[in-house]
Amino acid sequence: MVSFHPDAKFLTDFAAGNLPLSEAICVAAHLEFCSKCRSHVQQLSDLGAQLMVRLEPQLTAADAADSDERQGFEQLMQRIDAGDTGMTVTPAPAEPARVSSANPLGLPRVVQKLAADGVQSLKWGQFGKSLRIAPIRIDKSSRETALYDIKAGGRMPEHEHRGEEITVLLKGSFSDAEGKYVKGDFVVRHAGERHQPTATLDTDCICLVSLEQPVKPSSFWYRLMEPFVQYRLSGLGN
Ligand SMILES: [Zn+2]
Structure with a gap:
């Protein structure tokens, strides 16, 4: 069961179309797991639509809400295609992510869109025995977006954040000193926080990650992490 959710500011900015694309994708992925x-x-979208009607009397509230509901998620998909960080789109809540033969991992549609030929077709880099990372270029923002795949029971190197990190659990579960996180959880870490996520033993863990700044590896892991940082930077074309 999902226990960690985006806070009110994330949801309000998302409903208003004010979230940068990398964060909007993380919120959209969470919404597919969280009714x-x-x-x-x-x-929030309905309230926004009613407000729009008061500002634009020619539009009825129902028209505005219908329009948002029908177009919002598709508009987010179009923003991904266009690499657009525009601030004017109001993405509507998505439907739940479901496991099917076409989507055996039950990944959110927004993630399927980012990896149209399947997540295995992405450019994965292997770091140590347990961690694979596939950077995803989605816009020109300063954030890094990537899929992380941690092998069952595997540990990520302990690392410290220079900026905000959003992690959305897409498959499996992981734990760190703060708690245990399961599919759908939306976990935010802030600058200066250190942690060492460990995947649970029974299954691999796949996460969608949006990083405000590259992480600063602790000195013990520096030699291991250096190629990881270089890989991410080259993958993002910086
Ligand atoms: Zn939620």
């Missing part, structure tokens, strides 16, 4: 946040975003 509670989907309904919050829907309420």
Whole structure:
């Protein structure tokens, strides 16, 4: 069961179309697992639509809400295609992510969109025995977006954050000193926080990660992590 959710500011900015694309994708992925946040975003979108009607009397509230509901998620998909960081789109709540023969991992549609030929087709880099990372270029923002695949029972190197990190669990689960996280959880870490995520033993863990700044590896792991940092930078064309 999902226990960690985007805070009110994330949801409000998402509903208003004010979140930069990398973070909007993380919120959209969470919404596909979380009916509670989907309904919050829907309420915020409805409020926004009513406000728009008061500002633009020619549009009825129903028209505005219908339009948002029908177009919002598709518009987010179009933003991904266009690498657009525009601030004017209001993405509507997405439907739940479901496991099917076409989507055996049950990945959110927004992630399927980022990896149209399947997640295995992405450019994965291997770091140590347990960690693979596939950088995803989605816009020209300063954030890094990537999929992380941690082998069952595997540990990531301990690292410290220079900026905010958002992690959305897409498959499996992991734990760190703060707690245990399961599929759908939206976990935010802030600058200066250190942690060492460890995947649970029974299954691989796949996460969508949005990083404000590259992480600073602790000295013990520096030699291991240096190629990892270089890889991410080259993958993002910086
Ligand atoms: Zn939620």
